[in-house]
Amino acid sequence: MKRRLVVAALAILLIAGGTGAWFVMRPQEIDADFQGYVEGYLIFMAPEDGGRIERLAVDSADRVTQGQLLFELESSMQVAQRNEAEARLHQAKAQLADLQAALQRPEQIAILKAQEERAKAQLTLSRAELDRQQTLFERGIAAKAQFDQARTAFERDRAAVEEAQRQIEAGQIAGRTAEIRAAEASVQAAEAGLRQAETRLARRRVVAPATAQVQDVYFRAGETVNPGQPVLALLPPENRRIRFYVPEPRLSTLALGTLVGLSCDSCPVGLQARISFIAREAEFTPPVIFSEEERAKLVFRVEARPLDSAELPIGLPVTVTPIGQEAGS
Numbered sequence: 001m002k003r004r005l006v007v008a009a010l011a012i013l014l015i016a017g018g019t020g021a022w023f024v025m026r027p028q029e030i031d032a033d034f035q036g037y038v039e040g041y042l043i044f045m046a047p048e049d050g051g052r053i054e055r056l057a058v059d060s061a062d063r064v065t066q067g068q069l070l071f072e073l074e075s076s077m078q079v080a081q082r083n084e085a086e087a088r089l090h091q092a093k094a095q096l097a098d099l100q101a102a103l104q105r106p107e108q109i110a111i112l113k114a115q116e117e118r119a120k121a122q123l124t125l126s127r128a129e130l131d132r133q134q135t136l137f138e139r140g141i142a143a144k145a146q147f148d149q150a151r152t153a154f155e156r157d158r159a160a161v162e163e164a165q166r167q168i169e170a171g172q173i174a175g176r177t178a179e180i181r182a183a184e185a186s187v188q189a190a191e192a193g194l195r196q197a198e199t200r201l202a203r204r205r206v207v208a209p210a211t212a213q214v215q216d217v218y219f220r221a222g223e224t225v226n227p228g229q230p231v232l233a234l235l236p237p238e239n240r241r242i243r244f245y246v247p248e249p250r251l252s253t254l255a256l257g258t259l260v261g262l263s264c265d266s267c268p269v270g271l272q273a274r275i276s277f278i279a280r281e282a283e284f285t286p287p288v289i290f291s292e293e294e295r296a297k298l299v300f301r302v303e304a305r306p307l308d309s310a311e312l313p314i315g316l317p318v319t320v321t322p323i324g325q326e327a328g329s
Helices: 004-015 074-102 108-138 143-170 176-202
Strands: 034-040 044-046 053-056 071-072 205-207 212-217 232-235 240-247 257-264 271-278 298-306 317-325
Touching: 074 176, 143 176, 143 271, 240 271, 240 317
Parallel strands: none
Antiparallel strands: 034 240, 034 317, 044 232, 053 071, 071 205, 212 232, 240 298, 257 271, 257 317, 271 298
16 A cells, blocks of 8 residues: 555656656556465365265265265175185184194195196286286276285285195195195185285275365265265365465565465455465466566466465455565574
């Protein structure tokens, strides 16, 4: 306001002096404020595996805390797989305990070798699938969940081959120690299968990664989503930014860490933000700069983090007023 009064006074003095000259100022020299708006960096929450949404635990504008359930997919098949893997683990542990307590029984080497060959064939297939999924994941085509499943299947089949080989060793070498090692490998393979099943089941539940507000919901309970397809969007308070554009002649007055005041319709008084980003390139550059008037067309994008707890709506127009740089910033 003071700057506007000074400009007006100078214009009046020049005209009153009879010189006939006009005191011309560019708009950014008349107004010290900048016009901007509130922007938010959303977190899009999507399942790693696809399926039907069984439960949507939140809705738009809800506030959630870190770890709170957002939604879960139908998981009857994953529960059955987990139960099957758990039963296999109990069976393997029982066999190991039986070997540790009972006398050694004669092994049928031919049958064990056939099992080994079958396990090796399965390992070859899982290795090829792992290589394929890794290539697709590195190219950004396949989801990370598919790559993780292929890697777990490869580890499972490799453990199965090791189990078959140890069983053959136990049958060829007299003594209880070899049989016990084979049974221990079987237990390890069953434990890996159980961890895989539990991981698949846990992925059916998606929780909030941080305290935030639900900004939008894209799918409802009963609808089917694909892997990686966002179901809802979250906006943590710290992800709000004030975006505004500064003409080139004014850019040197701002720096990272500079405090700016914020004002808008119906906003609380005294809102402030700290500049966290200044673009290095202009948004618009004339082909040739002949004068200061052409240079004034250059504008640079600037972002500031709000310091106040007020949750300004996304897209809200705001007026940005430079304050200065806080001590120690």
